[in-house]
Amino acid sequence: MKIRYRSLDVFRGATVCLMILVNNPGSWAHIYAPLDHAPWHGLTPTDLVFPFFLFAVGNAMSFVIPRLQEAGPAEFWKKITKRTLIIFGIGIFLNWSPFVRWNGDTLQAVTWVTDPAKNIGIRIFGVLQRIAFCYFFASIIVYYLKPKTAYFLSLVLLLAYWGLCILGNPADPYSLKGWFGTNIDKAILHIPHMYKGEGVPFDPEGFASSLGAIVQIVFGYFVGMYIKNSSAQIPKDLTDKQDPRNPMFKMLTVLFVAGVGLLVTGFCWDMVFPINKKIWTSSYTVYTTGLAIITLCVMIFFIEIKGSKSFLATFFEVFGKNPLFIFALSGFLPRLAALFKTKSGVTPWNWLYMKVLVHTPGAKENGSLLFAICVIIFMWAIAWWLDKRKIYIKV
Structure with a gap:
């Protein structure tokens, strides 16, 4: 079925x-x-939206990556490079658009660096840029690595990010001013092209905080593959989705337990590595992935099985x-x-x-x-x- x-x-x-x-x-x-959004540590319902979307990107990849593996590396690199550049480019386009602005009664062109004296320019990163950046690296991970290796690497990335935060500033690793990633973004992006909504140059979609976001997509891919493989095991003579023989029931049980496990793990990790969307901490990745899995389980139950x-x-x-x-x-x-x-x-x-x-x-x-x-x-x-x-x- x-x-x-x-x-x-x-x-x-x-x-x-x-x-x-x-x-x-x-x-x-x-x-x-x-x-x-939460002012800094913690989260609100709004802080769930972006990680849920990245998780959904991973779900969608579970249908695409197997086809690209069959097509070969050349097709894979062509596909993900093109998609990455287009999505990233659309993000830059939105940040720059509509390319002119009113200066008094005159329309003035918006330049790449609008005001050098005030360090004002076009922001390079943003929501779509993060999606593109993380999609690119997550695709490489799941394409070239076996599932167990990809899973192990994901754990290493989450732990490594935690270690980098501590090593970057042992005295104050998780504060706006003490977080190590800002110096990296300043060096690569330069201040005119960074977000300044926090009152200082700080980019919540910058390079360093992308490690956890990449893992979020990989986790979404794992879940998508599990759902896909479980549905492939449904007997051909099974016409009633609510039949106890339907492997979807076992799949939902496994996913729900995994979601609760990640939720508890993220909550416990928060005690030493605070849940924080703006620097996308590892605890935030784990916690929101758990919530995303539980939410998806509920949707699958009512939509796919109950036929809502x-x-x-x-x-x-x-x-x-x-x-x-x-x-x-x-x-x-x-x-x-x-x-x-x-x-x-x-x-x-x-x-x-x-x-x-x-x-x-x-x-x-x-x-x-x-x-x-x-x-x-x-x-x-x-x-x-x-x-x-x-x-x-x-x-």
Whole structure:
């Protein structure tokens, strides 16, 4: 019996949907706490979105890598190099777009280094760039190494990152100013091209913190392969997915236990190596992978085995059909709309919030959240239109 893996599309689509939600509030000054990142250590629901997406990237790789192994190294390198460069390039494009900005009443070109005196320039890294960077190295790991070796290397990378943090600054290894990775990013990226949202040059998607993110994709690949192999063992005469003979039940049990084990391990590791999204600590990788596995288990049970046709599953599935395109578009449109900003700061993108939703009764966060929901509905409509016409934009 063939499994459609609809749950994987739903899982991926849900992460994209939530990424759009947290990235598009009506006002950054008015955000409910669960929809904002943790200030430093710890995590909020928002801090689960990015690692869940990387985990989903690994799931998707489990269907692609076996085909590339059959095709040979030349096809493998052609495929992953092209995909890496395109995704990384789209990320740079978004950071740089719309390439011009208003300077008083004049449109001015945005240059690579906008203001050398203030160390302001185009940021090199970002969400899509991290996806590309980590996808590249995770692909190499799972393509060339046997599963046990890849698993061992993943553990080594997580432990090595922990050791580098301590060796980099034994006195204060996990603070914003004491974390070793910032000096590496400064040397390679240079300050004008780094993120400065923390008040100092610090890039949460930089080089050093990518070690744990690479492992997150590898773990997603392992889970995807296990799901794929388990479904291949379903007897051909098994027509009822809820039949006790269905190997999916054993698979879910194993995955659920593994997810809980990772969750507990990450929680315990947090006591000595704090869970921290911004420097992507090893405990954060392990903890969020455990949560991702448990979440996926629940989705597989209800969608693949129980055959649920819930509205939410259908809604998220649409996002999962064109995930990177929809996410990139949701980042590009506000930037483009900024070119048509009025003197009061109103653009075609934020008009609904500035003129209507800002007056929503109750807390100011209500209107800000409603605007984000409207953005989701708008982007879903585009994704639905593409899906209906079977237009799937892949790289």
